[in-house]
């Protein structure tokens with residue numbers, strides 16, 4: 423099964439993609455995670471994109487499309503994938519349709535997490551992850567069971583993203599509305615799009631997403 427999650431920064435794409443990945447034994451493909459890994463490793467691509475990402479701007483289409491096409495060719499994607507953060511522009515969406523068709527694949531569901539912009543700043547500026555296993559947390563909504571200790575691996579080191587400050591979040595929200603929101607009409611026209619209430623609790627959102635998949 424091939425899924426696509428769409429929604430503004432902070433909508434819960436990463437959080438829900440991890441849950442769907444476990445539930446359906448598919449792979450999470452997050453272009454943001456791939457780019458941050460490239461930046462951390464100091465690869466040519468990473469060095470090229472880091473500054474723009476830290477300002478909250480989108481990375482150029484051609485680079486992203488090649489990166490995701492190569493990733494889908496890898497063996498672990500054979501059972502399916504959940505796309506998180508891609509496509510983000512109309513050219514990326516059109517390229518995805520074409521490259522999947524070339525590989526004999528297609529999207530099965532496009533799931534929109536519909537949220538209020540105002541709540542996203544609070545969600546994003548409160549977010550942090552375990553520095554060792556990348557488990558996600560939030561200062562208010564998802565604290566570790568024992569303060570300062572990762573639930574999953576016991577590490578006591580945590581980190582925050584360089585682009586998770588209020589000013590950059592506003593730039594990222596503007597990029598979403600200008601460049602990504604038009605994709606909703608694109609996918610509505612294909613009959614693939616279902617919207618769920620991304621303002622509900624984390625578990626309720628997961629239930630809504632699974633419900634949309636069950637209903638087909």
Ligand code: AP5
Pocket residue numbers: 429430431432433434435436437438453454455457474475476478479480481482486506507508509510514545546548549550558559560563564594620621622623624627
């Ligand atoms: P990316 O990493 O994709 O970031 P983003 O889209 O800005 O999304 P986020 O990761 O911030 O939010 P999310 O929706 O995953 O929310 P999360 O689940 O963490 O992209 C970063 C950058 O990379 C871009 O700005 C761009 O520069 C570049 N890039 C990436 N892909 C690109 C592309 N295709 N083209 C061009 N450039 C690209 O949730 C946030 C917090 O809220 C968490 O703490 C979570 O616990 C909490 N939360 C989530 N849901 C709920 C809920 N229902 N109730 C309460 N709390 C909740």
